[in-house]
Amino acid sequence: EALGLAFQLSDDIMDVTSTAAELGKDPGIDMKEGVYTLPVLAALRRGDRATELRDLLTGGPPEGDRLERALDIVRDPATLAVARTAVAAEVDRAKGLIGRLPAGPARTxxxxxxxxxxVRCGARQG
Structure with missing residues (x-):
C-alpha cells in the first residue's frame, strides 16, 4: 500500500511539473479531467493564489489558458514541497515495511x- 501510494503521489507531481516530452502526454491531464490531486489540493490551501486557483477550477475543469494558469499556481515551490514531503514519507514507510522481508533480490x-x-518527482536527490 505504501509503495502504491508513493507511486501515485509521485505520478501526481509529475503530471503538473513535467513536459509533454517527459511524460509522453500533455501535463495537467488530471486537472483537465477534473481530478484534483494532492498538488492541487495543497495549492488550494495556500494564501492569495489559492483564491485564484479556486476561481479557475470553479467553472469546471480548466482548459487552454485557464489550465496553464492553474498549472503555474500549482507549480509554486512551496506547494510542491508539501506534495514531495508526502512522497518522501510514503517512501520511508514503504522501505520500513520492505525491510521486514527476507534479504534477497526481491527486497533489493x-x-x-x-x-x-x-527521486523521480524531486522528493529526494538521486
Whole structure:
C-alpha cells in the first residue's frame, strides 16, 4: 500500500511539473479531467493564489489558458514541497515495511523502486 501510494503521489507531481516530452502526454491531464490531486489540493490551501486557483477550477475543469494558469499556481515551490514531503514519507514507510522481508533480490528491487519514486518527482536527490 505504501509503495502504491508513493507511486501515485509521485505520478501526481509529475503530471503538473513535467513536459509533454517527459511524460509522453500533455501535463495537467488530471486537472483537465477534473481530478484534483494532492498538488492541487495543497495549492488550494495556500494564501492569495489559492483564491485564484479556486476561481479557475470553479467553472469546471480548466482548459487552454485557464489550465496553464492553474498549472503555474500549482507549480509554486512551496506547494510542491508539501506534495514531495508526502512522497518522501510514503517512501520511508514503504522501505520500513520492505525491510521486514527476507534479504534477497526481491527486497533489493523493491527498495530501489521506492527510492526511484522519490527521486523521480524531486522528493529526494538521486
Amino acid at each position: 528491487a523493491l527498495v530501489q523502486l521506492a527510492e526511484f519514486l522519490a
